[in-house]
Amino acid sequence: MTAPMATPANLRSETPLPASKVPKDSFGYVFPAIRGLQAGRHFYVTMFPLRLIPRLFLFDEEELQPALRAQRTLNKARIPEIARYILDNPREYVFSALTASVDANILFDSFDSSGATAHIGQLTIPMSARFVINDGQHRRAAIEQALRENPELGDESIPIVLFVDLGLERCQQMFTDLNRYAIRPSRSLTILYDQRESGARIVKNLVRQSSLWTDLIEMERSNLSARSRKLFTLSALYGATKALLDSIGELTVDDAAKLARTYWGVAAEKIPEWKLVHERKVTAGDVRRDFIHSHGIFLHALGKVGNTLLRDSRDIRSWRRKLDPLSTMDWSRTNSQLWEGRAIIGGRVSKTSNCVALTANVIKTTLGIPLAPEELRIETMHERGMS
Numbered sequence: 444m445t446a447p448m449a450t451p452a453n454l455r456s457e458t459p460l461p462a463s464k465v466p467k468d469s470f471g472y473v474f475p476a477i478r479g480l481q482a483g484r485h486f487y488v489t490m491f492p493l494r495l496i497p498r499l500f501l502f503d504e505e506e507l508q509p510a511l512r513a514q515r516t517l518n519k520a521r522i523p524e525i526a527r528y529i530l531d532n533p534r535e536y537v538f539s540a541l542t543a544s545v546d547a548n549i550l551f552d553s554f555d556s557s558g559a560t561a562h563i564g565q566l567t568i569p570m571s572a573r574f575v576i577n578d579g580q581h582r583r584a585a586i587e588q589a590l591r592e593n594p595e596l597g598d599e600s601i602p603i604v605l606f607v608d609l610g611l612e613r614c615q616q617m618f619t620d621l622n623r624y625a626i627r628p629s630r631s632l633t634i635l636y637d638q639r640e641s642g643a644r645i646v647k648n649l650v651r652q653s654s655l656w657t658d659l660i661e662m663e664r665s666n667l668s669a670r671s672r673k674l675f676t677l678s679a680l681y682g683a684t685k686a687l688l689d690s691i692g693e694l695t696v697d698d699a700a701k702l703a704r705t706y707w708g709v710a711a712e713k714i715p716e717w718k719l720v721h722e723r724k725v726t727a728g729d730v731r732r733d734f735i736h737s738h739g740i741f742l743h744a745l746g747k748v749g750n751t752l753l754r755d756s757r758d759i760r761s762w763r764r765k766l767d768p769l770s771t772m773d774w775s776r777t778n779s780q781l782w783e784g785r786a787i788i789g790g791r792v793s794k795t796s797n798c799v800a801l802t803a804n805v806i807k808t809t810l811g812i813p814l815a816p817e818e819l820r821i822e823t824m825h826e827r828g829m830s
Contacts, residue, residue: 471568472495474489474566475489478564484606485607486606486607487549487606488602488604490600490601493586493598493601496586496601497587500543518581519584521585522585522588526586529586530589533593541604543576544614545605545608550566552564573608577618577621629663629664631661631662635663645703649684649703659720659721660674660675661673661675664676675737679739686750688702688750709763712763714769738792740792744800748812752812768811769809772809784801784829801825804818
């Protein structure tokens, strides 16, 4: 059980004790470190072997009230994914530094009394010290899980930014400050920069090899402004292509990208407004404002429809014939009788999984493709709700 954190009444000095004040017979951990100064207080940058992370870094008790903790409650659902990232990429994984507080009298022996090396030395931390992570508790838990499966990872190391503990209030403020300006990158940018995941590589290959999609896809942002010249985001095309290729079979990245590019090219032939945007004859904003087919929900639904077509045949001539009715459908957002409650909720386009399924259903019905049992169930529930 984690001991209570220090309070202002019993704080240890933030300034490390001189060597003469440190008991000669005390046991401690010794790490190479760099000493810095921030907000008038010393902090230390060092490295810990991964095998020490689970042993040294503890969490606040999860059952404590939020006001008595210095961290958010651990989201255990995130841990296996992070651990699997380490285990699946033992030669490529990258972890940023953990930020932690230590409640102990620590000793910093610099290599020199002046000059650049005065801030480089050895950091001695008593084995009785208590550590609390201010930032990185999910990485810490994932490291512990990964070590169970691959103990050899224990010899690797992770950078640590270490502060001397100033009590609960200071640790809570540190957590707030560390997370105040943290902004996750957009989903599209994450896909754009991902060189490992096959789905990301497929969709980027698809876009690079097509002048149409190069022109229509926003590669960085996951939301489009009214003035954007793009019709879809990279994240929307990624999700739609993933639905298209789901369980199709073992394909190389190049073959999968070629297959997806062919399908989306045939689909684009049936949506004349996409070509008009590509040719700069109409604006992307006007098309998104007026039509369902220029939103991510349609792209995802069409990917699901395409998955059914691909399972039946890889013959492009078959797709072209099957997709012909797309050009005659009324995709106007003003067609509320068809789209309200299906692709539009309360006047706004909605991309919930249920709306995607209902939109795919109406496309399949128009194309003469039988609905699967689960799709029939969703359709029946929708019709009951609309009656």
